[in-house]
Ligand SMILES: [Zn+2]
């Protein structure tokens with residue numbers, strides 16, 4: 033097996049380095065190359081990945097011996113997890129695992145929403161939103177210390193973030209009051225972030241909305257949340273999709289539904305009407321002779337679509353009875369009734385036949 037990378041060289045340690053030496057080397061390098069401290073620096077990011085990979089192998093005795101023997105650490109279960117590495121490294125470096133405030137933590141997730149019209153859903157859009165994120169202060173590189181100065185190791189707790197007190201047989205550890213558990217103190221705070229190491233930054237983010245998206249979908253944009261704490265990774269940005277109600281069209285999955293009123297004359301004689309589809313383009317709807325209220329006309333392929341599916345448009349017909357007839361119109365309808373009789377209204381005729389049976 034060919035050896036691709038020299039993990040010892042990457043971490044700058046000897047081949048017989050102890051676990052402590054390896055840990056120390058990684059800690060030093062990771063503080064220098066952490067992506068949050070090198071925003072937009074692809075080279076640092078690459079370097080960071082490399083040292084993380086090297087550390088994930090050399091810090092695990094099993095993986096290390098496999099690497100030493102075979103020149104490769106690849107094999108089942110060789111994936112590494114940043115979270116574990118951070119826990120491992122920083123957790124015991126500051127002398128207190130888990131509950132320590134120094135522990136690298138993922139930054140907060142941010143939640144935004146986007147309102148779409150149904151037409152935008154049909155077409156698919158790119159929306160720009162302004163997101164207010166906490167990022168590492170670029171003036172102090174996230175240290176919180178004034179340019180040219182560095183945070184100093186807390187003299188009270190010696191950087192552990194905790195103060196131990198002997199109480200009889202027990203040793204009680206409490207959070208260091210001087211540094212607030214951070215392990216370091218800032219003598220001269222950065223003017224821009226006032227020592228917090230972070231600033232708020234409004235970023236315009238373009239969000240691609242694929243066509244056919246469903247109401248309530250949450251779009252996740254990884255890494256666009258707030259910056260992490262103590263070197264942890266940034267949070268994520270979540271965007272909830274809301275769709276405004278359309279004046280004419282209702283949606284179910286990819287199908288669209290609309291109700292179209294026609295006159296009773298059109299219903300009786302048949303006609304062709306034109307309605308706009310969701311894009312506003314004219315679509316011909318054939319009304320056959322004798323169309324009834326509630327009849328549904330399916331227009332194939334005129335619904336919403338995505339990469340895989342295309343819905344149909346369902347036109348539900350509503351036959352409108354004329355109102356406010358004048359004398360002439362009434363007279364004409366009466367004349368029509370006289371010449372037509374019951375034969376042309378089979379439903380009405382059937383209904384009254386049934387009623388007669390029931391009551392006789
Ligand atoms: Zn302290």
Ligand SMILES: [Zn+2]
Nearest residue numbers: 169172222225
């Ligand atoms: Zn600052």
